[in-house]
Amino acid sequence: MRINFKRIDHFQICIPPGAETEARNFYIEILGLQEIPKPDYLKVGGGFWLEIADIQLHIGVENDTVSPKRHPAFEVDELEKVKSYLVDQNIRIREDRPIPDFERFSCFDPFGNRIELLGRITK
Structure with a gap:
């Protein structure tokens, strides 16, 4: 089977606890991204979540530098x-809660890196 990837939906990076004001200043005030x-x-x-063109940037809060929240x-x-x-193919799967307009799940590469896959819910 060949998987037809349509586009990247979002990516997530993490900031330390208590740094949201500084992060908002950088991403919204300095870079001009839209929350x-x-x-x-x-x-x-x-x-918090931001939009870059038609891609989302999710800013997560984590203590750990190797976070399972970081993912494409x-x-x-x-x-x-x-x-x-x-x-x-014996790939590890994790069921994820749906988000508005999408069903989703995560899979993991052999090194434990998380990859989220989403499918648009048709109405």
Whole structure:
């Protein structure tokens, strides 16, 4: 099976606890990025989301320098088929809660790096 990657949806970087004001100053005031809404149930962990052209930058809060929150996320066609394919290949999968307009899951490379895959929910 060949996976048809459509685009990168978002990427996430992490900042230390208590650094959100400094991060907002840099990303919003200095770089001029636009803050966008973050789902309420994800706000508990801190951080905020930004938009860069049609890509999102998620700013997360972490103590650890090697964080499982850091990851690329790719929108793909036929998400369930992709998941089945990866499971058949013995790739570790983690189910993730849906976010507005998308179903999603994460898979991990042999080194433990997380890759999020998203499929748009058609209405």
